Amino acid sequence: xxxxxxxxxxxALLAKLREFFHVDGLLGxxxxxxxxxxxxxxxxxxxxxxxxxxxxxxxxAMGGLKNADWNExxxxxxxxxxxxxxxxxSEIFGGMRLTEISRKIEGMDIAALQAPDxxxxxxxxxxxxxxxxxxxxxxxxxxxxxxxxxESLCGHIFGLRKAGISADLPKELNQAVGDVMVKDENGKxxxxxxxxxxxxxxxxxxxxxxxxLGAVKTLNNHAAKxxxxxTKTTVDAALxxxxxxxxxxxxxxxxxxQAKHYLVQISHIEAGIADSQAKKPFTIPPLAAWAAPAKIPxxxxxxxIERLRDYIKANGGEYQAVTDWKASQAGVTGAESLAGFAxxxx
Numbered sequence: 001x002x003x004x005x006x007x008x009x010x011x012a013l014l015a016k017l018r019e020f021f022h023v024d025g026l027l028g029x030x031x032x033x034x035x036x037x038x039x040x041x042x043x044x045x046x047x048x049x050x051x052x053x054x055x056x057x058x059x060x061a062m063g064g065l066k067n068a069d070w071n072e073x074x075x076x077x078x079x080x081x082x083x084x085x086x087x088x089x090s091e092i093f094g095g096m097r098l099t100e101i102s103r104k105i106e107g108m109d110i111a112a113l114q115a116p117d118x119x120x121x122x123x124x125x126x127x128x129x130x131x132x133x134x135x136x137x138x139x140x141x142x143x144x145x146x147x148x149x150x151e152s153l154c155g156h157i158f159g160l161r162k163a164g165i166s167a168d169l170p171k172e173l174n175q176a177v178g179d180v181m182v183k184d185e186n187g188k189x190x191x192x193x194x195x196x197x198x199x200x201x202x203x204x205x206x207x208x209x210x211x212x213l214g215a216v217k218t219l220n221n222h223a224a225k226x227x228x229x230x231t232k233t234t235v236d237a238a239l240x241x242x243x244x245x246x247x248x249x250x251x252x253x254x255x256x257x258q259a260k261h262y263l264v265q266i267s268h269i270e271a272g273i274a275d276s277q278a279k280k281p282f283t284i285p286p287l288a289a290w291a292a293p294a295k296i297p298x299x300x301x302x303x304x305i306e307r308l309r310d311y312i313k314a315n316g317g318e319y320q321a322v323t324d325w326k327a328s329q330a331g332v333t334g335a336e337s338l339a340g341f342a343x344x345x346x
Contacts (some may be wrong), residue, residue: 002048003037010212013040013048014092022104023095025077026126028070032080033088057119071126071160077101077133078155098151099141102134102230133157156317161313163311165304208245209289211237212269216284219272221285228276235273242266261290305330 004011017040023077024032032050039052055061077083081093110127113120133154139152160166170184173218184190215238218231241262248259268284275282 002033002040002042009042012046013042014095015094017048017342018096018100019104020081021096022077022130023103024080024089024093025074025101026110026123026130027053027056028066028074028076028126029053029056029088030076030080030086030097031061033092035088037088037091038208070122071162072122072129073120073158074126074130075155075158075162077130078158097147098133098137099147102137105130105134106138128197129158129161149247156315159311159315160308163306165311167306194276206289207260208238209242211241213289214238215269216265216272218270218284219276220284223281225274226281228279230273230276235269238266238269256317258290273324 001009002013004067023029029050029246031039031052031054034052039049039050043049047131054063058065061065077098081090081096083090083094110123110128113123115123132145136157137150139262140153141147156187172185172189173182175182181189181297213233215235218234222228222230245259245263248255249263250256251259272282272284
């Protein structure tokens with residue numbers, strides 16, 4: 001078994017197992033190594049055999065369906081090398097570079113592969129996506145980009161396709177002379193880059209806060225001077241809200257919360273009035289306008305920009321080339337600027 005191999009034997013076995021990693025990726029062979037590295041047997045000639053491929057295609061290792069995790073995007077090319085996603089397989093395949101895998105994919109042909117129609121259609125789609133990423137990875141290697149950048153960018157190609165963002169981009173955009181609307185390849189107006197939601201409404205003016213703030217100011221200002229002769233009309237303008245706020249406070253939701261917030265402040269005002277009438281020094285504590293709690297945004301299903309925003313929030317992005325270039329801009333020559341951008345290359 002693989003787990004009992006000596007260090008020298010292990011290196012040779014790893015090389016042989018890695019030869020067909022791209023096939024594991026295509027098939028989604030999650031349990032190729034086994035929890036205890038017991039899904040690989042080694043024969044007398046030192047050849048490793050994958051003896052349990054039950055975690056391939058639609059099924060998990062224990063027989064359950066993968067459901068939505070069995071799809072057209074073979075991101076197992078990345079997850080099977082990621083210790084955070086699959087500790088067992090990453091121990092074997094984690095040292096592989098995407099460009100190394102891509103060369104294997106380029107030499108792969110599944111045209112003669114036989115499978116039930118539903119499975120064959122899925123495998124064809126997965127192979128196409130694998131081939132697209134392999135081509136991109138090798139193009140970037142040819143152009144001199146460093147491996148880590150190509151790896152990250154290709155991972156995001158899969159991520160954007162899996163999120164459905166890439167598929168929703170039009171294949172072409174056309175605009176007739178004098179027409180302000182662009183149309184897609186089907187002649188349909190296309191404006192999906194912008195949100196389909198209405199602009200956020202301006203919140204209604206707070207009818208309570210200006211009067212309450214005015215009352216607090218006049219009471220504190222006069223108390224600080226020691227004359228206690230506050231402006232009664234200003235204070236009364238705040239107190240007139242008390243009855244309405246008491247009714248709202250019996251309800252539910254933001255209106256009730258707002259009412260309770262301001263009733264506390266009115267109680268401070270009333271205490272200030274009593275102290276002022278008794279000519280006792282006082283200061284009403286700092287107050288603040290009520291603000292509704294921020295609502296946690298739900299995942300957008302709207303425009304491409306919204307969906308791309310959600311994707312980047314969840315998965316990050318590859319900005320190092322731009323970051324390195326920006327860092328090189330402060331007081332440098334053109335040649336040094338170019339060198340800063342070139343740090344993204346090998």
